[in-house]
Amino acid sequence: DAGVTQSPTHLIKTRGQQVTLRCSPISGHKSVSWYQQVLGQGPQFIFQYYEKEERGRGNFPDRFSARQFPNYSSELNVNALLLGDSALYLCAAGRPQETQYFGPGTRLLVL
Amino acid sequence: ELKVEQNPLFLSMQEGKNYTIYCNYSTTSDRLYWYRQDPGKSLESLFVLLSNGAVKQEGRLMASLDTKARLSTLHITAAVHDLSATYFCAVSPALYSGGGADGLTFGKGTHLIIQP
Incomplete structure (x- = not known):
């Protein structure tokens, strides 16, 4: 039973560029959440999607957007990248009110 | 706004010792x-x-929850080097508060080093 997968694993971008990160949940899990983890801090909640609808949004600017596809995979888009967007981006999947399983993450570096 | 505080943030201990990590949160969960x-x-x-009152144990780790005190503890018994890691607690908003999302609020983490 495959776990949560994310791609790419690493990414280097320059300021002002746009980036798309991808996540595939565990089979049968319809809820996907995105988190940003800056070095030395706990993960910060960005978005949650369930059944292709946005269920929650954290305190992030409109440069951050996401969507969920019919197969429950998800994409996180970040526009107009800033140096401060450099972080580990984590995707979590699970059933509502149950354990959220985290993927391996995408490490983004903005130069 | 839901806030989660962990302490200590950094802990260095010797193998064989016991210790507890604390997690306090600010609103109902x-x-x-x-x-x-x-x-x-x-x-x-x-x-x-x-x-x-929930208590769960796995190996040398035991976690408990007191919702009235808004406090959870993670207890480490007879620590071994392999338990060295950063430990996070995370809280989800209460369902009846309207927080239907499962977005978790994390503490800053406890960086645990266990010396042989």
């Missing part, structure tokens, strides 16, 4: 999670605590 993170890795789920 009905789910508390403990995760482990190794350097450069993702988060591994340890425990989910769903009700007041």
Whole structure:
């Protein structure tokens, strides 16, 4: 039973560029959440999607957007990248009110 | 705004000793999670605590939840070097508060080093 997968694993971008990160949940899990983890801090909640609808949004600017596809995979888009967007981006999947399983993450570096 | 505080943030201890990590949260919640993170890795789920008085144990780790005090503890018994990692607690908003999303609020983490 495959776990949560994310791609790419690493990414280097320059300021002002746009980036798309991808996540595939565990089979049968319809809820996907995105988190940003800056070095030395706990993960910060960005978005949650369930059944292709946005269920929650954290305190992030409109440069951050996401969507969920019919197969429950998800994409996180970040526009107009800033140096401060450099972080580990984590995707979590699970059933509502149950354990959220985290993927391996995408490490983004903005130069 | 839901806030989660962990203490200590850094802990160095010797193998064989016992210690407790504390997690306080600011508003009502009905789910508390403990995760482990190794350097450069993702988060591994340890425990989910769903009700007041819940206690769960796995190996040398035991977690408990007191919803009235808004406090969870992670107790380490007879620590071994392999338990060295960063431990996070995370809280989900109470269902009846209208927080239907499962977005978790994390503490800053406890960086645990266990010396041989």
